[in-house]
Amino acid sequence: MRRTTPLAITAAALLLAACGSQSDGTGGRGGNDKVSPSSSPSSAASPAASPGGTGCVTHLELTAADTGRTVCLTKGGELRLTLDGTRARPWKPVDASGPALKGINAGFVIQPGDATAAYQAVTSGTTELTSSRPLCATPTAPGQVSCKGLQEWTVTVRVR
Template identity: 70%
Template sequence: MRRTTPIALAAAALLLAGCGSQSGGDSGSKGKVSPSASAPSSGSGCAAQVELKVADNGRTVCLAKGGELRLTLDGTKTRPWKPVALSGTALEAINAGFVIQPGDATAAYKAVAAGTAKLTSSRPLCPPADPGQASCKGIQQWTVTVKVK
């Protein structure tokens, strides 16, 4: 039986850690939804302010009625996010109040009624291929469900 050295194990771990990583602005909130430091605006137990990033994909967040939600999806010129789409009547779009960089998608909403809303966006999984090269047709989806109480 062959012995595996600690150096070989460490090298394998480093190689695996690099697999699946992507560039293009996918870093952000490190998987955490960032409610503001302020207390909820009602006794609902929901946040008065929420900030969302790419890493919040697939999450459900609770926003107090009258609260605000802001989001920034960091993209690139070659992998731009589509404008954020809103479904449901619990949120109303407001002015985000800042300039966006090419490829980014930003949005801001006010919680106007109790209920559920869904925010969605998408972008190409890969940058466009050079002429004569194989292209990637994958799409990266982003979705967050917002419950307003």
């Protein structure tokens, strides 16, 4: 569990209040092709969110909740992801296998255990993004129970 300052809680509440008051007919996205994480794998491939009706978007932001999704990004588009971990259960650095994405500067990792990454869509094709973290914390004292289970995270990115 993370410690949160009263200022951060207030800022988050104001941000959520501002987001909830939007009524521009774009479902709260403001028409900027930014896709929020969703339990529905098809939400990122909505033709309404894509230039030219290709079903792909120009900007994606992913989190741990997006595991298992397949998303579509236009060539030249950008994808950013943040996996919130802890010191006891840290995410491994994100691995990208496939030619469609090129890593770009993701910025700073604020909290120990987090994994962040950013990519630009450079060529048509498919890339799989993966990471993992322990299912339970590493024992800190002799005699504590340990587990060797892993929480897997994977997203398939198609670039058109």
